[in-house]
Amino acid sequence: MSTMQFWKPGASTPGSTLDRATQAEDNIIHSAPASSNLGIQAQRERLPIFKHREKILYAVEKYGVVIIVGQTGCGKTTQLPQYLYETGWAANGNIIACTQPRRVAATSVAARVATEVGSVLGDEVGYTIRFEDVSSKSRTRIKYMTDGMLFRETMIDPLLSKYSVIMIDEAHERSIYTDLLLGVLKKIRRKRPGLRLIVSSATLEAKYFLDYFNSGPPVAGIGGGAAPTDGPADEATIVSLEGRMYPVEVAYLKEPTEDYVAEAVRVVWGLHMQPGQGDILVFLTGREEIDRCLSELSELVPRLPRGAPALVPLPLHAGLSTDDQLATIVSLEGRMYPVEVAYLKESTEDYVAEAVRVVWGLHMQPGQGDILVFLTGREEIER
Template structure:
């Protein structure tokens, strides 16, 4: 469809047969501007406020309190506030609130800091991977659940400095959340004074309470409190027929809403911002490019009133933070925002000023197949619970609208909830964490859902091959060292190997590069001739850094060049390098090196030759990723050594191995995904010497 297809009531969109009428309001009525009210008044208007006394009473009298409340009801910011004001931070105790994502921990800490009128890092702070804003006086700490697990692993097994642990967004059920819930259940047996608050945005509260009650001799150690979160009704509209291109439909629907609003600013389309849910960061970037191209070529006047913003996990914090920053004093001059986001905006964080949601109905989730050893990020339909969460983003300020880019019949066939991560991902990190916590019998550790035997067996085999556990599955010295890094075991092993090879600076840079989506900017041009010229310019610029072995040494070359030249944004753009990604890589590398200093002397390759540099970097890579090796067969195709699965090197222009690499006999890779041509495609690929496999992992390959 074109951007002009949608006219509001032409039969293309079909209202939901079950659209909520809760708190139904007249969409043309004056809207109270919540965000422009004084902070003290905002706090009183939050739905959580009327439950304040009930929450404080429950925390005082029960060991576990489960709170059900939608995102934006105020639970994440106000409950720690209430507890601190009522003595739970006395006698040197602190309150910790865990979040599944770092952006949530950072933005929540900033918000509560503003409410208490202090500087971030004093009374209120946060700790996330590669960033810490706390002090000895901090009373409320927002952390990712992985950070709290590492604290229990390395320094304080009983979490003795906390009076209350609040596990927020527990319904997401990622690996760290499940491990943390199991750990807290174990700690409660030793610390009856510890209070646990579990917050969920869905109605699975009884399952959480039953999980904790199962360990107690008393009949009931907890209670459930339900908080109504949505302040206004949201009209849900479906497509009459499935869309053939969710990306194009998302962009066209968003721009249609804006065009209708410009014609009728007081109508149902209002003037609020638009939040579009897409499955991946690649989709987000492509949607922004597509939207910008449409308005620039078809409606330049509309372009002056719009701003397109991305939101996904691998963006640097300063770019993520732009989505949450609105100057209400300048509201008449502020452009209307169209925010393209992954499911990071589904829960945990509240994006302000949203009145319209466009839901693609898709999400990219990690899945692991222990039979093939493939870890895959697969785009799959979201669950009904996710769809409801997404729709709820539109109902904070006024009556909103949610456009679902699928049919209502399709919605009714969706899974009720997203499968817990423990049932669908590689368990190596999970098992290593438990081993570091002193859990000898993994099967005896309490979790809400038991993983499959194949997944557990593969996780143990992987850790054994990495040298993290011994023949009796006990943690080795190397394994304990690996558990102290905020990275997956393969990357931790790679970093520790760099100490022996005396190339820690370069390898830490490569490890950091694996944490971002891409260092390179994809060439784009308007016309066919323009695209062709850009492709030639791209190949010329990249050839300066490209190494014939493939991607990983190329990353090291780019980072080394940045260290020497300190390229600014303009120079990076000229060289088709992503300036934001390179800055993020530098930050992560420096953090990794600070961790690594605890285990040995940090060295750089300095004046080493190209061949020497290539050899030691790839040997370190092989020490961690030797599982992911493929061999070139006589038919000219690559097959994994174990399992002999046919795989394809990604044809993406950002794949250095694909564009500049030689046809090596053995290759190693760091990521797999479902390819556009069918089959399994590889990312982050390099050629290696097969002799390293027997040298670095003899027990795996002999």
């Protein structure tokens, strides 16, 4: 494939000799993945949100509504519920809720947070999406869910009495359920002043949310809240989080393209063949485009030169089952460790017995790490 041509904003206009592969070295930042060789706690402390931890907790203690403004990747979705959990907001059987506009986000983030907490998914950390509830009524203290699921809960429990803090994440996307929830939660806080509400946004439109919650009569008095400091609180404030995990460099194609899926495949291939490590995320408009891109990339894999890093195309969209979504997330996170793949030299009629034999053999070898065994169903797993 030909070398990719990009135009970097602020540089000379398209038509110049600017080429991403030949930019001056001082304009290129090579970053190793944040997770490589770091423990979970070290990874958490490297997130930009970590240095704002005390400021956020103070704001939640003092104000009834806290609007968090932070760029994507700062850690607000995974870390804020944990900070609240660590400081007692889930005491006495209360739950910290975090809503997501999409079920893919709810399930994958819950799985990540469960890992960070050191809990089995569905125990201390769980999730609820349509037709699927992976949580425990008695043990779950951090629950991720779609905004639609929380809205449905208001029909059963109008005051959402089991929640001490509710975080509306990605509020800037302004989905129908998100807007409905914001209206309902404003009314709930008049009955439950102790309920804390966190509205998370990746844009600077937070002023609109602030004006909305500060409009109307002030919330005062004690009314059924279950937070540690149940009682009057100033209504709303904004906390801005600065910083990203990595610098971001924007570049545009020099020429428009009629087939953006084919162009995406070409760009991914070109980036993969350049030196350096990391994953490549491709955002497409729908499942059909994702499947096509995945198919075309898979066809290119056999053309990789000997010694080139492996190219593993993975799909991620709402049409996947929860298991497939989590498998993709695990595959991506698994890149932080070396993975060795081996195949049987000969076929076998009883692959379960063969799996047992292989696992036993690997276990008896020195210096082995974890061993993952993928089987086709519950019966095979139990056997």
